[in-house]
Amino acid sequence: MAERVYCPNCRELVETKVESRVETYPVKGEDIPVSATVRVCEACGEDIFDENLDERTLALAYEEYRKRKGLLTPQEIRSIRESFGLSQRGLAELLNWGEVTIHRYENGAVQDEAHNSVLLALRDNPQFVLNLLARNGGRLAPREVERVRQRVFELLQVSDETGDGVVRWVVLPKWLSDLAEEKKLNLSQVLQHALRERLGTS
Numbered sequence: 001m002a003e004r005v006y007c008p009n010c011r012e013l014v015e016t017k018v019e020s021r022v023e024t025y026p027v028k029g030e031d032i033p034v035s036a037t038v039r040v041c042e043a044c045g046e047d048i049f050d051e052n053l054d055e056r057t058l059a060l061a062y063e064e065y066r067k068r069k070g071l072l073t074p075q076e077i078r079s080i081r082e083s084f085g086l087s088q089r090g091l092a093e094l095l096n097w098g099e100v101t102i103h104r105y106e107n108g109a110v111q112d113e114a115h116n117s118v119l120l121a122l123r124d125n126p127q128f129v130l131n132l133l134a135r136n137g138g139r140l141a142p143r144e145v146e147r148v149r150q151r152v153f154e155l156l157q158v159s160d161e162t163g164d165g166v167v168r169w170v171v172l173p174k175w176l177s178d179l180a181e182e183k184k185l186n187l188s189q190v191l192q193h194a195l196r197e198r199l200g201t202s
Helices: 051-069 074-083 088-095 099-106 113-124 126-139 142-155 174-182 187-199
Strands: 003-007 012-027 030-041
Touching (some): 012 051, 088 099
Antiparallel strands (some): 012 030
């Protein structure tokens, strides 16, 4: 990857090369070692700033930090938002966050652990989503509220084709819930079948 670049040390355009080395980058107060690629002057051997290479290395440091902390990736955050059919602004309104916050996270900024927990709950906890709708749904357009509502029914494995479905919360022993998930059972269908059988309805 030879390229002529201005070297501040030599004060002229020089031939350069790219080297790989382990460097430590600070991320949120934690030193993260990464395999960095650095542009070096072939004349004097000094490092030369290369924005593209530095951004790539920083992205690697962020990626390693996320792995260590169990944080969602930018792609996963975007996928959560899109699963609810929301724009960045819509998600920000639902969470009562700034729109710029969602934009930054989806474009590579590292979220703190508190925000990460909220995003995980948004993805995995239908009751949390319903609470958000009750609290912040008025900030959203009606069509956005409906998209979020439909996503909640998907998370619950509930069919709401008639638009009059009712959400009921059932507490199950963890071992039973895990077994049902392992068998890929639709809990809503099982419950409806059991209720019909108990009530003597078809």
